[in-house]
Amino acid sequence: MDTTYAERHIRSVELARRCFLAGARISTVEYLTGLDRSVLRKYFFDRKHPPKPGKRPDSVEAFLKNATLLTMVEASVFYCAYRRHLELWPCRAESVLCGYLQHKEDVTGSALTLDRAFYVVCWTDGLWATREKALRFATCTVCHSRYIAALAGHEHHERDCPFCRLWSRYAADPRIKGRFPERRREEVRSALSFLVAGLRRAHEDRSTG
Numbered sequence: 001m002d003t004t005y006a007e008r009h010i011r012s013v014e015l016a017r018r019c020f021l022a023g024a025r026i027s028t029v030e031y032l033t034g035l036d037r038s039v040l041r042k043y044f045f046d047r048k049h050p051p052k053p054g055k056r057p058d059s060v061e062a063f064l065k066n067a068t069l070l071t072m073v074e075a076s077v078f079y080c081a082y083r084r085h086l087e088l089w090p091c092r093a094e095s096v097l098c099g100y101l102q103h104k105e106d107v108t109g110s111a112l113t114l115d116r117a118f119y120v121v122c123w124t125d126g127l128w129a130t131r132e133k134a135l136r137f138a139t140c141t142v143c144h145s146r147y148i149a150a151l152a153g154h155e156h157h158e159r160d161c162p163f164c165r166l167w168s169r170y171a172a173d174p175r176i177k178g179r180f181p182e183r184r185r186e187e188v189r190s191a192l193s194f195l196v197a198g199l200r201r202a203h204e205d206r207s208t209g
Contacts, residue, residue: 013043019097020044024114026051031128032093032118060123060134063116064150069169070179072162074112075120076147078103079137082121096121109179124148140164 012033019029026040033040045051067075082099089095100117104110119129126133136151140161149160170176 015093015097016040016044019114022097022100022114023052024118028115028118032096060119060130063119063123069162069165070111070176072148073166073180074103074107074110075116076145076162077107078112078117079120079124079148080146081106082117083137092121092125092127107179108181120148143167 012035016029016033016035019032024032026037029035029040030037041051078099081102082095085095085098085102086092089098096118097114100112100114103112103117120135121127122129124133124135124137134151135148137146138149138160139146140163143161143164145161145163147161147163152160166176166180170180
């Protein structure tokens with residue numbers, strides 16, 4: 001057997017295992033790994049443990065129609081994490097999974113599923129399940145955040161940016177506070193002090209080296 005093929009197959013199977021652990025449906029894992037459904041069933045399921053039931057996420061039109069403010073914030077936070085991982089590790093499938101896992105760590109009580117996150121990437125990048133882009137990744141000129149929104153001929157950041165809307169409602173909405181707790185000042189100050197100390201040591205090491 002071709003060693004290169006065997007290594008790729010093993011990596012795909014391992015990626016599939018991690019995706020299933022993260023709650024993905026078999027159709028999503030098919031796209032991300034390139035493994036056939038029959039292969040995935042053989043490796044990971046049996047009659048006592050069938051694949052996760054349920055349909056695929058709705059169309060992009062239904063997604064935008066039903067999306068709440070928190071839905072759009074979470075989609076944007078995830079997509080930013082996905083793009084950061086893609087810059088460091090140019091493998092889109094791995095970046096989807098790693099970006100999603102990072103998002104789950106960063107956002108308390110996140111309702112975003114891996115299947116939905118996968119389709120956000122599909123709709124924004126025009127990949128896998130769709131070949132046409134239906135969402136855009138924009139930069140707000142008001143708060144300078146990057147966010148996901150519908151394709152539009154004219155950008156309207158005050159209306160479209162979920163982070164501006166989040167900030168305007170933050171103080172009065174306990175649900176938003178619970179999902180995105182405010183960082184305590186002493187924690188931020190401590191983190192900045194640690195970072196500055198590390199940069200100072202690195203500068204001194206280069207000066208004396």
